[in-house]
Each structure stands twice: as C-alpha cells, then as structure tokens.
Amino acid sequence: MPPPHPGPICYTYPMRRKVPGRLIGLIALALAALPSVHAQQQLETFHWMNFRSFQDQDIIVWVTRSLAPEKWTSIREIGVKYDAALVVTTLRASAQSPPNADTFTIWTASLTNHTFAPLLSGVNLRMLDWLGFTPADPQELGILYDNCRECATDTYFTAFYYDMSRHGFTARWMRGGQGVPLTSANMPPGVALTQIYAGLAGPDGRQFLATWNHFDFGKVKPPEDYIYRYDIDQSSGLDRTAVVSGKDAEAMKQRLCNTSSVIPGLAGGQDSALCLKVAPPRPERKPVTTPPANNIGHSAARGSIPKH
Numbered sequence: 001m002p003p004p005h006p007g008p009i010c011y012t013y014p015m016r017r018k019v020p021g022r023l024i025g026l027i028a029l030a031l032a033a034l035p036s037v038h039a040q041q042q043l044e045t046f047h048w049m050n051f052r053s054f055q056d057q058d059i060i061v062w063v064t065r066s067l068a069p070e071k072w073t074s075i076r077e078i079g080v081k082y083d084a085a086l087v088v089t090t091l092r093a094s095a096q097s098p099p100n101a102d103t104f105t106i107w108t109a110s111l112t113n114h115t116f117a118p119l120l121s122g123v124n125l126r127m128l129d130w131l132g133f134t135p136a137d138p139q140e141l142g143i144l145y146d147n148c149r150e151c152a153t154d155t156y157f158t159a160f161y162y163d164m165s166r167h168g169f170t171a172r173w174m175r176g177g178q179g180v181p182l183t184s185a186n187m188p189p190g191v192a193l194t195q196i197y198a199g200l201a202g203p204d205g206r207q208f209l210a211t212w213n214h215f216d217f218g219k220v221k222p223p224e225d226y227i228y229r230y231d232i233d234q235s236s237g238l239d240r241t242a243v244v245s246g247k248d249a250e251a252m253k254q255r256l257c258n259t260s261s262v263i264p265g266l267a268g269g270q271d272s273a274l275c276l277k278v279a280p281p282r283p284e285r286k287p288v289t290t291p292p293a294n295n296i297g298h299s300a301a302r303g304s305i306p307k308h
Contacts, residue, residue, distance in 0.1 A: 046086075046138070046162070049078040059111065063087055066114045067107065076104065079141070084168045085109045086141075086160055087116075088125070101149065106160070108169040119171045120158065120178065123149050128265050131159055133172075133232040135205050138162075140172070142199075142266065147178065152185040154178075157197075157209060157266070173230050173239050180209060180230055183268060192216040194274045198256050199263030206231065207263065210244070212256050214274055227252055253278050 049056040063078055063085050072089035079086040087107040092099070104125045109116040122145040130139035140159040147154045158179030163170040173180045183195045194214040201207045208231035215224045227244040229252070244252050255261055257275035269275060 044082065046079055046081040046141075049080060059085065062111060062114075063109050066109050066116050070105075070116075072105065073102070080111070081162045081169075082167070083111045084162060085111060086169045104145075106171075110168060112167075117168070119160070119169065120145075120174070122147055122156070129263075131199065131263070131266075132205065132207050133159070134234065134237070137237075144182070144266075145179075154181060154186070155183045156180060157182055172232075173241065180211065182211065188215075190218070190220070192218070194269065194272050196256050196269030196272060196275060197267065198261075198270070199266030200255055200261060201263070206234075208232075209266070210252055210256055212253060212269075225249065225253075 049060055051060060059080060060075075060078060064075065067075070067087065067089065070089070071091060073092040074090050075087060076090050077086075077088040085108070087109050088104055089107065090102040090104050092102050101123075103121060103123050105121045106119045107116050108119055124146040126144040128142035128144065131142045132139045138161070140161040142157065142159045144155060144157055147156070156179040158174065159172045160169050161172070162168070171179060182197045184193075187193050192215075194212075194216070196212040196214075197210065199207060199209050208229055210230070211228050213226045215226075217223065227249050229242045229244050231240055231242075232238070233240045257270055257279035259267070259270045262270070
C-alpha cells in the first residue's frame with residue numbers, strides 16, 4: 001500500500017528576505033511531483049481504465065510494456081487500485097479464427113516494478129456485479145467462466161480483490177488453477193447429476209456462494225447430496241470452504257431453490273425438477289371475476305331514480 005498523501009508542503013522565510021531563484025525552482029518541482037488529492041482518491045478506489053482517455057495512457061502503456069513478453073492478441077480491460085492493475089488479455093489462435101473462439105487470461109500487474117503474474121485462464125468470460133463478502137471491506141469483482149468451448153464444458157466462479165500483503169490482486173477459492181466449480185457437462189456413466197448454485201446473503205448482509213450437487217444412482221443405491229458454502233472467514237479474512245450437512249443442509253436446499261433470495265446473475269438450476277420438488281412455486285391468486293351474490297345489476301345516472 002503506498003504511503004499516505006503527505007499533504008501540502010509549506011515553506012516559511014523571514015520577511016523582506018529575497019528567495020534565491022534556484023530554491024524557487026526546487027520548490028516548484030517538489031510541488032509538481034506530489035499527487036493531487038483527486039488522483040490519490042482514484043488510486044484508493046478500483047476503477048477501469050479508459051483506453052481513449054489521455055489521462056489513462058501512462059498506466060495503459062506501463063501495463064502493455066510489462067506484458068509484452070507474454071502471448072496475447074489484445075488487452076481487453078485494465079482495472080487499477082493502489083499500485084496494482086487487474087488486466088484481462090485475449091488470445092486469438094489465428095486471423096481466421098472467430099472472435100468467440102478467443103481465450104482469455106487475467107493477470108495481476110505491478111505499477112511500480114513491471115512484475116506480473118497470471119491468475120487464471122479460460123473462455124466465455126462473464127463479469128458479474130460487485131459482491132460484498134465482508135461488509136466492512138471493499139466489494140469484490142465476481143466472474144463466471146468456462147474451461148473450454150468445443151468440449152464437455154465446466155463452469156467456474158471466482159472473485160478478485162486487492163491483497164494488501166502482496167500489493168496485487170488475488171482470486172478467491174482457487175484450487176488446481178480454477179475457481180469454484182458450478183456446473184459440469186462431464187456426467188458420470190449411469191448417474192443423473194443435478195447441479196444447483198446461488199449467491200446468497202446472511203442476516204448480517206454478508207454474501208456467500210452455495211452449491212448443491214445431487215447424484216441419482218437410480219436403483220443401484222440411494223441418492224447422494226453434496227452441499228458446500230464458500231465465504232470469507234471474518235477473523236482471518238481468508239477464503240473458506242465448508243461442507244453443509246444435517247438440518248443446515250435442508251435449510252440451504254430451500255434457500256438455493258428460492259429464486260427470490262438469490263443474487264441476480266449468480267444462480268443456476270432453480271428451474272430443475274429437483275428444485276421444483278424441494279421448493280414448489282406458490283400458486284398465483286387468480287382475480288375474482290364473478291359478481292357478488294347481492295349484485296342486482298342496476299345502475300342509474302346522477303339524479304335519476306332506478307325503476308324496479
């Protein structure tokens with residue numbers, strides 16, 4: 001984390017003493033080198049670079065030079081916070097390849113020493129809204145992505161945050177180079193797999209991700225359920241993955257299948273037969289169209305007397 005803004009520098013001289021021109025020049029250079037309050041506030045807040053903005057060109061050039069040794073076709077996004085950049089590059093196999101066949105890589109790049117590191121790679125990147133896993137800390141950028149296109153696709157989720165100890169960005173819940181597994185097209189033979197996931201919020205407003213994998217073995221053996229909760233440990237600030245079981249598992253199933261409580265864009269499987277069985281939709285109340293029993297169907301203009 002960069003040092004706090006030192007504030008304006010004040011110089012006091014005895015009255016009626018002539019200040020040397022050389023000293024005036026040094027003072028001017030020192031003041032010019034200080035970042036403005038607006039620029040400091042921008043560094044403390046995550047913001048995307050505007051590739052057409054003249055003010056962002058120094059960071060864009062810095063990042064481009066840092067990643068020059070790597071293999072990529074274009075830089076899609078650059079997000080900056082403090083002294084690090086979250087960079088999204090895309091790679092096109094050839095000039096004849098369709099755009100939807102591009103692969104992407106997300107990097108963390110230092111704005112002070114040109115170092116960088118890949119965080120993850122995949123295809124079909126979908127950026128989500130900002131998520132609040134810890135109310136007191138800044139929100140984190142969530143994404144969905146796939147591991148391949150023309151294959152049995154697996155879909156993953158992760159979120160990015162600025163790590164103060166590393167002076168760079170880090171991805172949540174990474175294992176084996178991938179984030180949280182949400183869905184997989186690799187169905188086990190002879191097993192019907194139902195996958196349900198959702199972003200949810202606790203009573204204190206802390207958001208988390210929950211997944212439910214239901215394996216149906218038919219007549220071979222009883223079905224098996226695996227429910228996981230992905231959140232942040234409040235005491236350590238580290239990623240946490242917990243198995244949900246017992247009564248908590250039944251309550252989590254209800255929450256996962258309740259479409260009114262999930263985070264928009266971070267949900268799937270709520271329309272499955274399993275969810276419809278666990279949390280069937282409430283029947284809508286139909287409007288009453290039949291007239292009441294005491295309605296005789298008479299009406300009269302103002303001032304007139306109805307005839308019987």
